[in-house]
Amino acid sequence: MLFMNLTCLNFLCTVSLAVSKSSKLRYMKVFYVLIAIALYLLCACSKQNGYPESHPVIVFAIAQAPLNLDPRYATDAASERVNRLLYQPLVDFDAQSKPMPALAHWQKISPTQYRFILNEPHVRFHNGSELTTVDVAATYQSFMQLKNSPHAAEFANIDHINVINPKLLDFYLKTPDSQFVAKLIIGILPAALIANGHDFSHTPIGSGALKFISWQNTLLLERVADHQKISLIEVKDPTVRVLKLLHGEVDLLQGDLPPELVKHLQAQSEITVQSSVGANFSYLGLNMQDPVLKSLKVRQAIAHAIDRNAIVQKVMVMKTRAAFAILPPEHYTNAGVDSLKSYDYNPALSRQLLKEAGVHLPLHLIYKTSTDPQRVRFATIMQSQMQAAGIALEIRSLDWGTFFEDVKQGNFQLYGLTWVGIKTPEIYAKALGSKSFPPNGFNRGRYVDGELDSLLRKEDWPAAIARIHEQLPYIPLWYEGQFAAMRKGLHNYSPKSDGNWDDLARISNYAH
Template sequence: MHNSQHQRALKTCYHPRWPLLRHLLGLWACLLLVACGAPNEPDSVIRFGIANSARNLDPRHATDATSERVNHLLYRTLVDFDDTGQVVPGLATWEQLSARRYRFALGQEGRRFSDGSWLTAADVAATYQSLLDPATGSPHGSQLDLIEEIRLLDEDHLEFVLSRSDPLFPSYLGLGILPAKAVAAGRDFARAPLGSGPFLVRDWPETGRLLLERRRDGQRIELVTVKDPNVRVMKLLRGEVQMLQNDLAPELVDYLREQSAVVVETRPGVNFAYLGFNLEDPLLSQRQLRLAIAHAIDREAILKYLFRGLGRPAQALLPPEHWAGAPDLKPYAHDPQRARELLAELGYGPERPLQLSYKTSSDPFRLRVASVIQAQLKPVGIELRIRSYDWGTFFGDIKAGRFQLYSLTWVGVRGPDIFRYVFHSESLPPKGANRGRFRDARVDDLIDRAGMTEGLAERARLYRELQARLLRELPYVPLWYEDQILARRAEISGYRLAPDGDYDGLESVVTSRAQVRAGRSGVRGAVASRQ
């Protein structure tokens, strides 16, 4: 295909104006208003529309993004992270007494559990002892198996003694702290969380509705699960929810920008989208095939026409601005001819295509992304069979290794310890998240050496070398970091988008009931004018 033809095809596939869709969205809004009457009068609850429900509110067991984000609101942690990924004090400050001994001192902030009890060093010890207990079955326990002993000094101080030196150790202590008495009593934190965070759970009547209460002022916020993004948008326009964050197709974002009652905000994100491989598959174990796929995918075109610029290319799991990032990595060029040459050497091509299975979720936009990748691979000689599933089934298959190719996004990544969890040969499930069964002695060595290196500059150098090695070996094809998107009704203010998509902005969000009534009148007028 000539270049001009290629561009026309891209625009047809990725960047339609979609007048029919826009007309249907407007018509749908009108029909909803006619069928259901005027939007509901406002109440004191702020409703936050999300795509997927929280599944487990026990921080020892939570692995899905929504649960992790909610848990960050419910529980305080010993440490936190700044925007460059550097570990900073949370509940506690610390000092390193020797290569294998750290002392933590609890401050005064955030130490009151939502049942009124006071958080002490004994609660911290009980939390981490429970995490390390094999009977707990935590997927996060293996990362902390270097803890040899936890010593209680008094109510405010404790020490961690390690079996080996690890300068990154404080950054591993991001788990929400649980009350020791509740841990000993076997409380079901998954459904009945109890933490010292800024929110508590007020009600959880069903899977798709979670009512939180902000402890400082009693403001209630309900997380409402609406899987269909079009329905989520309609609920925002009707005022049934007041906020949406992410999981919106770019054309829906454009549509919302035109609504007078809605404000759309964006910021660059750090969540890493990738194409993953099963490296125990006899075909995909060949780096040459993975390299052909990397050259066949036109990421820039996907970002321009499908994402409409709401993202940036990624070369590594950590963003380039992270202290351990690798900003000098060079991406694989979009080079279909090179991809065909690599495939031809393996005996495949357009006349003898290679068939592979590609799993994704049933989200409509993710299906479109999969379809575009499918279309880009076909001319070089790879036929993808797309298999889409509901989120629970899809994620279960990925964790169990039942896939050839899949695409996912790593969210909430803070420190470079993620590399051990995802790529070390000792982190195969269930001990870690090396779901592609990647094994590389050089990668293992770099992860181990970086973890034992004291100086920050040298540690960063090793992590840059590690990321270059991963880009060469391609256990993942890096895709992009998607922008963070907030769509809120005009009466909502004070919410700050986080680069990793956390819900921390709910700590400061506010609403005005007077503005709600005015805003909804504006929606009715806007809908009438479109009719």
């Protein structure tokens, strides 16, 4: 029965991909209804076989495997989420996105001197060595030698670090930086291993709640406190991810599903679905060096060619919100954002703006995305919406590694990505500062704006956000709602607004 259902689903996927672009939206609802039927048959088969036997490993199905487990290099969401569990930083954030002590608390001695005191009790790395201020200093000093680290620019303002004793050290800055403490969220690495050139990217050694065991087809981690093993397995196809959960092959999944499949999971007695408001910012990235996209009128036309509200209401999961800025509405930097004029869906205005920009219609643009079916679905919907606005959008879906490398190299016209786990307004300088081109930052669109740079230096966040909203170096889409689906036997896990997997540090298995 399982084989028959999977065969049926594979056939449906093939049919969906085979239809013409203009027909895809028409077939979408039928497609997911048929998926639901196949899932129902699979559930019936699963129930005949009974509840799967308990097993000691909690299996977590994820849409994308992490790319780099060295926190000094990681930029993709999966890597950063895993690294939060493998390593501990000096500083973390509270519910209001304000810095709070993690490994250490701090004192501001002067505008250019910060003292950090490691908290008790003593912390040990997973290799048994004690974590001291020598390791803290080595971690941050290593950025001075790591020319290709995307985080290096954040710490270029450090003049030197003085280790006073194993529990106490001082950071000295070249110039005052009121956001300095909030930047110290990089996981601390063992100094001895840094000196020996250890490959943290594939064999991480930190001091976090989980420790690394192995990484071949799956990433196997073990919780330090109780030796609970957790296996992270990449399952790119959302339908297959759901099938594996229903059949008991995996215990947990989070995010990256179309709403039809989430609703189906909510109807299953053996599955628990939890949801929360999301804070991760999805956006349409623009290459600001592209001859056509340099025109503000063209960027405005693209913004008016996307019906975000329709996408949020009809094809997004529950608790998704339309976005206006990188940081969510509740963030303290967003005072006055509500007064900004929204770019409502208006294809007629888009066509007018394109003509005013001297563009011959239709405007041909290439949009790059990953092969994730939900991301391809978003692209297909935007393609249909843009057609009425005089924009012919060509979609190129690439495997994640190729796609992300193209984005970092500036090899795109348009792309779709999501900023994950962002807490501080420093993101505006890192993502849009004129000196933050990769690998020195995340300004992947190569945007240069002296006026914005000045506002960011002054930390005039409302004015900076208004400037970004006006100039459109990217097009805001939405903050996607968060959800997690798990077998009934799992406890102590809930989705976070930033999508992090922090509760893997406390999740309990029905086997225990």
